[in-house]
Amino acid sequence: MGARTVNHQGTPGVVWLVGRSRRHVGNARRALAPYHxxxxxxxxxxxxxxxxxGIRPTIMAIDGRMPRRAAAAIVASVxxxxxxxxxxLLVISETERExxxxxxxxxxxNDCLTRPFGAVELVSRxxxxxxxxxLYEQLVRERIERDVQDTLRRFRTIADALPHILWMCRGDGAVEYYNSRWSSYTGGGVSLLRLxxxxxxxxxxxxxxxxxxxxxxxxxxxxxxxxRLRRHxxxxxxxxxxxxxxRYAGARAITRWIGTCTDVDDLKRAEAEAAALVGGAPLGIGLLDRDLRWRRVNEALAAMSGLPREALVGRGVEEVAPELQAVLEPLCRAVLSSGEPLVNHEIAGGTPAAPHAERHYLVNGYPVRIGDEIIxxxxxxxxxxxxxxxERRAEEASRLKDEFLATMSHELRTPLNAILGWATMMSRGLVPEGRRAHAIAVIERNARAQAQLIEDLLDISRITSGELRLETTPVAPLSIVESSLDVVQxxxxxxxxxxxxxxxxxxxxVMADPDRLRxxxxxxxxxxxxxxxxxxxxRTSLRRAGxxxxxxxxxxxxxxxxDFLPYVFERFRQADASTTREHGGLGLGLAIARHLVELHGGTIEARSEGEGRGATFLVRLPLVASRLDEQGARPAEPSREPPPTVVRADLAGLRVVVVEDDVDACEMLGSALAQCRAHVELAVGAAQGLxxxxxxxxxxxxxxIAMPGEDGYALIRSVRALSPEDGGKTAAIAVTACAGEEDRARALGAGFDLHVAKPVDLSQLLALVGRIAVRAQMLEER
Known part of the structure; x- marks a missing residue:
């Protein structure tokens, strides 16, 4: 077929002619072929x-000479x-009936053409x-194009208004589109993203x-x-x-990717800061939803539960802590329903971390709201x-302290009662001559008992303050054990x-302080x-054990x-602290013994099979090198347990000045010294004494030492400042209730020659004074 004629008939198209009459179809073909x-x-x-x-014509013409049903079937199927x-669709009809x-x-x-018609009319139609x-298709395309452009404009407007970076790329990853947020954030265009x-x-x-x-x-x-994305x-x-x-519908191949980049930097920093605060907090912190399931928990809460953090999330209270559910769940439900916070509520129970041990918790709960809704x-x-x-230990300590104070009051008042009673009776002449020696012995015995109680209290005070010191030397423990047995015999x-x-x-x-070991x-x-x-x-034993x-x-x-055995060495502890107890004492002896043993580098142990079955106390002290054994340790001094009567030293000619602000104590010392023929002068203050x-x-x-105005330290310093001719070299003994090691050191450092603690042991004091008298006599003979 030669080139088609393009004339007023328009652009060539594709015409499908459907009909069974060859003549009519052939005539129509010949008429249309030059143009289409x-x-x-x-x-x-x-x-x-x-x-x-998928092949279709520009127009389809159906010959109405076909059986009507066949033509109608073709139209319906198309x-x-x-x-x-x-x-x-164009139907060539044989009738003009409307x-x-x-x-x-x-x-x-779309149209009907009725026979007869000529070729020109067919081509024109x-x-x-x-x-x-x-024209219709063009209008449709234009409308679609307008719609597409409108849609694209709306899309870009929406995309550019988004706080996110929005981008699209092909299935192979090549970028096709980005919104303005990309450019404003990165400072580059699509070329940057394509790199x-x-x-x-x-x-x-x-x-x-x-x-x-x-x-x-x-x-x-x-x-x-x-x-992390780099900013401009x-x-x-x-x-x-x-x-x-x-993807296209039904297709597996990816045609495009649409993606976003959302700035979460502030959120991550806030989460990190919150995690640092919450995660490092010593208290458990968690978030429960309305079904009481954990949504967030920190490490402290996970540790309390005994489960990893990941295992807690999504679990309910009943799963995490079944023993606490009965008390914890109603509390949480009340907060969720009322909106009122739960503040400082104490609960107790077990958790998987400690299923067989009761633990105590302080619980606070606060409703989490979005608007008015509690979520x-x-x-x-x-x-x-x-x-x-x-708190229980403090309560126990307070109870023990109260018991100890009550016991101490009793133990101090009991000997005082005997002392005051017999002393009053003697002062009023109510004690017969034959009973006076007994009364004096009772007073002396109770005074010594009271002195021992005070000494124990002072030892405990020194132990508590860390001021108890030892003066150790190689000692043979045999002599100490034997002398101690003699004392209790x-x-x-x-x-x-x-x-x-x-x-x-x-x-x-052993290396020991002999007095403390005794x-x-x-x-x-x-x-x-x-x-x-x-x-x-x-039974008392001494042996070498390794x-x-x-x-x-x-x-x-x-x-x-x-029950009491673990506490037997604790201060103020007594197995029976009741008012009907059989044995007296303050309950300090074993506590002091334990501390003294430990200061010596040893150990002390108590054993007992129970009440009524006796007790054993074992003390172990480090043995010193055998070389010392061979050379011989310093034997312990005999017990300082005072004799029952006062030593009567001969102090004839000894001149003594006694300075004491307490008149009774001053007179007692003066009287004792005078009984030994010393010449005594009494002073009731430091100035008078000087x-x-x-x-x-x-x-x-x-x-x-302790006197109003000037104390004993000031007095001795003033005395030592005197010339020898004025008494600056006078021997001096501090007789004081300041009985600690530091007090002794301070007294000697101030200028005293000796330190004697109150209550005064007259035998010891008079023996010391006697030695000074001998020395004074020897100086006179020279």
């Missing part, structure tokens, strides 16, 4: 087959697949329908980001990752990067178990208690005698209950 491509079909089957393959807008034409138009036919179709994510991401995040992006492009999975000023901020794949509960839980234990015989000894008499040596042994023996019933037995010396005191007496020293130049000065 014409295909002919004898029936509807071939037409529908070609349409099914319009079932292709609507009226797809291409026009009813027939209306039927065709209703079935989807076909061309007119083509022009109308093309690759590696150019805009933090170098540390690139491997992780690209690995996940490549994986998602391969699998089509949703892309979600946090990574070079700063990096955390962004949440998300992308979703776009959950913020819980703050503090483990106060140790605090509760400390009379008390044991009075109760018909048999004292057995199993003492290793080899040369065993105090340890005496405490144990005195306790054994006190708690052993009449006719009982006490590199230690072991001293054991075992009795068959009252014993120690299993004047007497200047005037008399005595052989000895006895002075108290």
């Amino acid at each position: 491509d014409v295909d002919t079909f004898a029936g509807g089957r071939d037409v529908l087959a070609r349409l099914a393959r 319009r079932e697949v292709w609507d009226n807008d797809a291409f026009p 009813q027939d034409i209306a039927g065709w138009l209703a079935a989807g036919v 076909v061309s007119a329908l083509m022009r109308l179709q093309r 690759g994510w590696a150019r805009v991401l933090h170098p540390e995040d690139v491997p992780r980001f690209m690995s996940r992006w490549d994986e998602c492009r391969r699998t089509g999975e949703d892309f979600d990752i946090e990574a 000023d070079g700063a990096y901020r955390w962004h949440l990067h998300r992308a979703r794949a776009i 959950g509960l913020a819980a703050l839980i503090l483990d106060i178990t140790e605090r509760k234990r400390a 009379p008390a044991a015989e009075a109760k018909k208690i048999r004292l057995e000894r199993a003492l290793d008499r080899r040369a065993l040596t 105090q340890i042994v005496l405490n144990l023996l005195t306790n054994a005698v006190k708690f052993t019933r009449e006719g009982g037995e006490i 590199r230690s010396v072991e001293i054991a005191v075992e009795d068959n007496g009252q014993g120690i209950s299993r 004047e007497l020293v200047r005037r008399l130049r005595p052989d000895l000065l006895l002075a108290d």
